Amino acid sequence: MKLEDMKYKIPSTPDFIHEMIHDEVDRQLRQSKTIDFPSGKKRKWSRTSVAAMVAAFGLALSTAAYAGVQLYHLFTEKRGTYGIATGLQTADTKNITLPEEVHDIRITTGYIPEGMEWTDESHLQYSDSKQRGGFSFSSELIDQDALNHLIKDDNVVKYEKRSFGGYEGVYLQYHDLKINKDSRIFNQRIYLLCPEEYRIITIFIGNDVSKEDAFKVADHLVITETDKMIKTADMYSWSDVTSDEETESEAPGISEDQLPVLQVGKTFEISSVGISSGDELEECTASACVDSVKLSDDLHLLSQDRIPEAWKTVVDADGRIKDNTLYYIQSGNGIDTVDKVIKTESVKQKLVYVTVTYTNNTDRELRHILYCGTLMLLDHKGGQYQITDPAKLSGTDCDYVNWDGVSNTETMAYSDVSEDYGNGGNYIPSLAPGKSIQIHMAWIVNENLLDHLYLNLNGDCNAYAFSDTLTKSGVVDVRPAVPLS
DSSP: OOHHHHTTOOOOOOHHHHHHHHHHHHHHHTTOSOSSSOOSSOOOOOHHHHHHHHHHTTOOOSOOOOTTTOOOEEEEEEETTTEEEEEEEOSOOOOOOOOSEEEEEEEEESOOOTTEEEEETTEEEETTOSSOOSEEEEEEEOOTTGGGOEEEEOSEEEEEEEEETTEEEEEEEEOOOOOOTTOOOOOEEEEEEEGGGTEEEEEEEOTTSOHHHHHHHHHTEEEEEEEEEEEGGGSOBGGGSOOSOOOOOOOOOEETTTSOEEOTTOEEEEEEEEBSSTTOOEEEEEEEEEEEEEEESBSTTSOGGGSOHHHHTTBOTTSBBOOEEEEEEEOOOSSSOOOEEEEEEEEOEEEEEEEEEEEOOSSSOEEEEEOOOEEEEEEEETTEEEEOOGGGGSOSOOSEEEESSOOOOSBOSEESOOOSOTTTOOEEEEEOTTOEEEEEEEEEEEGGGGGGEEEEOSTTOOSSSOOHHHHHHOEEEOSOSSOOO
16 A cells, blocks of 8 residues: 555544544545545646646636626546546636625535435445445635636546536546455545536545446535635635645655654553543543553454454454455556556465553543554664555565555554544543553554554554654554564
8 A cells, every 4th residue: 555545544533633634634635536546646737738728728817707607617628548637617708706705505415325324514425334435525616716727637537527416517437446345445526516606516436336326416416505604715715726746755754863662561651632521622641551462363362242344354264364465556647557556465464462551640530531553664774763665565666555455554443442432432431540441452464564563552543654742752662573584
């Protein structure tokens, strides 16, 4: 899996952190093709390039026409085999300015696929799915620079320009390697032009949704203006959606004297969130100690009633964890070529089982304490710690690696203390002053990654960046004592 995509995985967090992370994911989704399988290098669109394409379609660039004019149209331009550019055009040249405020909107639909439900006002998902998918709705303001702006999408294998209900729209489907059928990615998208609401609605659609259901949801979309007014100057707009080149670079390193690295058995302070009084979550500190780390070829260390369903599918008749198939992938440019698998390899998967003791060192009871264990993949060379790219471990000239097993080094998939609170359940219900609680966490990890494992116990659940909280409290070295051959 590519490093730049790992950060899009969403850990189990309390609601208010979940919402902030989800907003950031939505923002990044506007800038990328899919979550799990992005294209390679992006092509930069200069202002002159955009102006040239806009001029080729006879667009009026001097002013923008807004609600009631009904002269906006979406257009698409094919670029190579897999590239699509989407823009706005109008024949109107009246000097109509954008209002200072517009109504907030509420998005609903008259058609909901069987088994789906609204999880919040922006997300329609299958109720029994543990992974994100379904529909995610966002809106962009049609601002005064919208006519000068093109959105380019790469790796498009299907596209269709058509009306959805009363709105003009464009449907896009992106190249999907289909390596793991259980992986949830947003591999479809619909842009809907809604001039009377001053918006373009973007619908991100998961690979768990059929094209037929996607069209039905869009065909029955209902956009309702509310009484709430929003300043247009503060809104995310169509011209804010970027098409600039994003060059890939090595993940940033950090000096070894800036990152505390602790050994198993060492007690240290961590930062998390909890409630000490009232009902408001607040930042709190507690101490943690990794008591032990065990490796296993099966799941016998786990409480049977807490084993994730996905894990039960990767053990053989003898109860041993099956091997994982790795797919080494070369990125296409998204315009003339798409990503392709250039090598496969079978590796063993191991259960990593960690025992952690948390202690409340404050003088008050703490409730609903978020705990989070995340494995970071690090290399230690030349006095620096660097985030490890699994693709670089293969000796293959590939851009990223994916797999069809359940191997995952992010937020623990298994833990044995939970509370029906928040959106993830990974909370300690309560902890009195001076009291401790022992928690077991587990991951299934590809064997070739074990020599790079460091445990982050901070509430930020960070796996792919050296955050301020991480550099303050540090990570625990949980690599096997004897390197695996």
